[in-house]
């Protein structure tokens with residue numbers, strides 16, 4: 001949160017207002033009572049008087065209401081690390097942020113490699129995740145991406161060297177937010193920040209430019225059922241024999257059945273087993 005000497009910067013359609021928190025919000029004494037990305041209501045004297053219910057909240061960096069997490073890789077140089085892609089997807093589902101996958105540098109591929117890439121990404125379609133094949137260098141797919149991110153709050157994650165900074169520079173607006181307007185009546189607006197982590201997009205919307213979203217640390221998943229819920233393709237299958245089935249060694253398991261007949265990708269199931277084992281060994285056992 002970029003709180004400058006106790007001021008909050010609230011953007012409405014046409015203006016940015018420099019605001020203070022009203023006493024009742026301030027008294028909560030919590031660092032997340034009003035954060036970057038919040039949709040707020042302000043009064044005539046530029047006080048924030050209400051914070052709307054959030055659709056999500058990330059703690060590091062402290063930001064609310066993120067629409068998309070762009071998970072970016074390069075088609076080549078460096079090659080796609082599918083395990084890392086799966087980890088970033090898992091984090092995205094954990095934080096209730098819709099993931100989008102961007103594969104940049106497609107200018108480096110020949111036709112055969114392009115076919116292979118599309119095959120490798122088929123699993124995303126199965127779990128309804130949109131992906132973009134783009135080249136920042138040759139301006140391929142950029143316009144479609146811009147339209148998609150318009151008026152949204154988007155965070156970027158992925159390894160270094162895949163062209164994240166190049167894309168962010170391309171999307172970002174040159175225009176700086178002006179501050180200091182006085183509000184004349186009640187307005188609603190997106191709570192925003194003067195600089196650092198929220199960058200305004202050319203066509204409207206914001207990009208959050210902080211390295212936090214590239215982290216591949218496993219989030220604070222409490223138990224196996226919470227982990228299972230982070231695999232969208234595991235839901236709406238038939239019933240397993242056991243109610244609390246972990247989909248590992250149990251008999252008559254609907255998930256293992258779906259893996260066998262190709263409805264769930266083997267790579268995704270193996271990734272589930274790997275994360276399960278890791279969490280069990282490194283975290284859950286400690287509480288037993």
Ligand code: GDP
Pocket residue numbers: 104105106107108134135136137138159160161162163164165166167
């Ligand atoms: P970041 O570390 O993810 O922020 O990546 P950068 O934006 O610094 O880019 C890493 C390298 O990839 C730079 O040398 C860029 O010139 C190069 N690069 C970025 N986009 C493209 C692209 O579309 N095609 C090719 N061939 N190279 C690119």
Ligand code: ZN
Pocket residue numbers: 240241245246247248250252253254255256
């Ligand atoms: Zn099962």
